[in-house]
Amino acid sequence: MELYKIPMTPGAFLLSLNKIFLRKFAAHSNDHSMDFRDRQMHRLVENQTHAGLRKIGEKIINKERILFDEGVLLFEKADLPYAGALANFVRERLHGDKTYFNRNFHIEPTNVCVFSCAFCSYSRLYAHRDEGWELSMDQMMDIVKKYDGKPVTEVHIVGGVHPKMNLAFFAELLQKIKSHRPDLHIKGFTAVELDYMFRKAKLSAEEGMKILHEAGLDSLPGGGAEIFAPEIRKQICEDKVDAEGWIRIHRAAHQLGMHTNATMLYGHIEKYEHRVDHMERLRTLQDETGGFNTFIPLKFRNKGNDMSQVPESSVIEDMKLYAVSRLYMDNFPHLKAYWPMLGRQSAQLTLSFGVNDLDGTIDDSTKIYSMAGSEELHPSLSTTQLVALIKQVKREPVERDTLYHEIRNYKDMDLTAMAADALYN
Numbered sequence: 264m265e266l267y268k269i270p271m272t273p274g275a276f277l278l279s280l281n282k283i284f285l286r287k288f289a290a291h292s293n294d295h296s297m298d299f300r301d302r303q304m305h306r307l308v309e310n311q312t313h314a315g316l317r318k319i320g321e322k323i324i325n326k327e328r329i330l331f332d333e334g335v336l337l338f339e340k341a342d343l344p345y346a347g348a349l350a351n352f353v354r355e356r357l358h359g360d361k362t363y364f365n366r367n368f369h370i371e372p373t374n375v376c377v378f379s380c381a382f383c384s385y386s387r388l389y390a391h392r393d394e395g396w397e398l399s400m401d402q403m404m405d406i407v408k409k410y411d412g413k414p415v416t417e418v419h420i421v422g423g424v425h426p427k428m429n430l431a432f433f434a435e436l437l438q439k440i441k442s443h444r445p446d447l448h449i450k451g452f453t454a455v456e457l458d459y460m461f462r463k464a465k466l467s468a469e470e471g472m473k474i475l476h477e478a479g480l481d482s483l484p485g486g487g488a489e490i491f492a493p494e495i496r497k498q499i500c501e502d503k504v505d506a507e508g509w510i511r512i513h514r515a516a517h518q519l520g521m522h523t524n525a526t527m528l529y530g531h532i533e534k535y536e537h538r539v540d541h542m543e544r545l546r547t548l549q550d551e552t553g554g555f556n557t558f559i560p561l562k563f564r565n566k567g568n569d570m571s572q573v574p575e576s577s578v579i580e581d582m583k584l585y586a587v588s589r590l591y592m593d594n595f596p597h598l599k600a601y602w603p604m605l606g607r608q609s610a611q612l613t614l615s616f617g618v619n620d621l622d623g624t625i626d627d628s629t630k631i632y633s634m635a636g637s638e639e640l641h642p643s644l645s646t647t648q649l650v651a652l653i654k655q656v657k658r659e660p661v662e663r664d665t666l667y668h669e670i671r672n673y674k675d676m677d678l679t680a681m682a683a684d685a686l687y688n
C-alpha cells in the first residue's frame with residue numbers, strides 16, 4: 264500500500280489523543296481562532312495544581328522567558344499532556360499548522376575519524392580505514408551530478424574527521440560544487456570537523472570560516488554539540504572540541520552573516536540539568552548573534568557502539584524532550600525532528616509537541632543513524648510521501664529552502680495527483 268493511502272498510523276492516533284485532551288478544556292465551541300486557543304490555554308494553566316508549573320504556564324502565555332530551574336522543573340514534574348499542550352500552543356503561535364521540509368541530499372565524505380566517541384556507531388579509526396569509506400573529489404562530484412535537473416535545493420555535507428582531508432581539500436570541493444551548480448545551498452561540516460581542519464591549518468575560527476565561506480560554504484549544520492556539560496562530554500566524547508570551541512565556531516559563522524543550526528544528543532547518561540545547561544548556552548549565543556535557525560534534538564541510539572548497555576529513551580520521553588525544548592528555546596524560530604533518526608511515525612507525533620520541521624527527502628544518502636539502530640535503514644522519502652506524512656496529522660506541508668524561504672505550500676495539493684507526477688517522486 265502506498266504511504267499516502269495509509270489511514271491511521273500510531274503517530275496519527277496519538278495526535279488524536281492529544282487533541283482529545285485539549286478538547287477537555289474547550290467547552291462546546293467551534294471557534295478555532297487564536298483567541299479561543301488563548302482561552303483554552305488559560306483554562307489549562309488555571310487548572311494546573313502545581314504552583315511552579317502553573318507559573319511556567321502563565322509565563323508561556325505572556326511570552327516571558329522561563330529560567331534554568333523552570334526548565335529542570337518541567338522535565339521533573341510536568342506530565343506530557345501539560346508540557347505538550349504548552350509547546351503546541353507556542354508552535355501554533357509561531358507557525359500555525361505550517362510544517363516545513365526541504366528537498367535535499369547528503370554527502371558523507373568519509374567515516375574514517377581520528378576520534379572515537381563512545382556513542383558513535385558510524386566511524387572507523389584510520390588504522391581500520393579498510394572497513395570504512397573515503398570518497399575522492401570525483402566521487403563526491405558524481406553524487407552532486409546525480410541530482411542535475413532534479414529540484415533539490417540543499418546538499419548537506421558531514422562525515423568523520425579524516426586526518427588527511429584538510430581545509431584545502433574541502434575548499435576545493437566547495438568551489439567545484441558551486442561552479443557546477445551555483446544555486447545549490449551548501450550546508451556543511453560540524454564544528455568538530457571544522458575545529459580539526461582549522462587547527463591543522465593553524466588558523467583561528469574566524470580565519471578558517473572566512474576561507475570556507477568564500478569557497479562556497481553557505482551555512483553550518485548543528486552536529487558535534489552532543490551535550491556541552493564537561494562532566495558528560497568527558498565520558499562520551501572526551502577528545503573532541505569542547506563547548507567553548509563549538510560555540511566559537513558557530514559565533515564566527517554568524518559574524519560572517521551565515522546561518523547555522525544546533526543539536527543536542529539526548530537520552531543517554533545526561534541528567535535533566537545537563538540538558539537545560541546545553542539549551543541555556545545555545546540560547547545565550549542566540550541572544551548575542553541571532554544566527555541560529557533551528558534546534559534539533561537527536562535521540563541517542565544504542566546499536567553498534569560502546570554504549571550499547573545504555574537503554575534508549577521511550578517515545579513518551581522523546582515527546583517530553585521536544586516539548587520542553589520548544590518552551591525553553593524561545594529565541595529559536597524553528598524546532599526540527601530529524602525523521603531518519605526518530606523514525607517517521609514518531610516524527611509525525613512530534614508535530615503535536617512543538618516541532619514545525621521534519622528535515623528533508625534525504626534520498627538514502629546518509630548512514631549515520633541507520634548504523635546506530637534506527638528503524639530507517641535506507642532513509643528516503645519522496646516529496647509526495649513527506650507531504651502525506653504531514654497531512655495525515657492535519658498539518659500544512661510547506662517546502663522551504665535551507666533558510667526557511669517558502670518554496671511551495673502543499674496544503675491544497677491533491678496527493679493522488681502528486682503521486683502520479685514525476686516532479687514529486
Ligand code: SF4
Pocket residue numbers: 376377378379380383384385386422423424455500503
Ligand atoms: S561522532 Fe563524529 S567525531 Fe565522534 S567518532 Fe563519530 S564521526 Fe568521529
